[in-house]
Amino acid sequence: MIKHLHNSITKILFFLLIILSISITAQDEPFNCDYNAYLFQRNDIYALDLASGSSYVVKEDVTEGSVNAVGYNPADGYIWGSLSTPAKTIVRIGKNFNVETFYIDELPTSSRYVGDVSSEGIYYLKGGGTSFLK
Incomplete structure (x- = not known):
């Protein structure tokens, strides 16, 4: 009886370990080959079908x-x-829409509303005026 219980507990722990390892690795998964376009409205994310123009919410309240x-x-x-x-x-957002934030003391506190990332991976920000941040 004790041996059977020990085997059952071992199997359950093994399956829990597999499930946890899958969920941990999925949290930081990049988008890579994704066919959707994304629209950000406040802190909600919408997937857009560029052929039809339709959209649907993929994540609400993604950030504070x-x-x-x-x-x-x-x-x-x-x-x-x-x-x-x-x-x-x-903020960095992965394929499952989990968020990782990075505080950068040199950033201004407001007016960062235009952004893009170069092919080399440099993130550019622009607010009002002619200057930009990278």
Whole structure:
């Protein structure tokens, strides 16, 4: 009886370990070959079908603040953007729409509304005026 219980517990722990390892690796998965375009409205993300023009919500409340100045990074396969809250923060978004934030003290606290990422993986931000950040 004890041996049977031990075998059952071992099997359950093994399956839990497999499930946890799959979910942990999926959290940081890049987009890479994705056929959707994405629209960011405040802190919600919509997938767009460019052929029909239809859209649907893929993730609501992805961050605390609004995501703006968004661009796809071909060097790492993630979407990068600027957050309104917390101030001076940029965000990296993966295929499953999990978010990783990065505080950058040199960023201005507002007016970061245009963004893109170069083929070399450099994220560019622009607010009002003629200057930009990279």
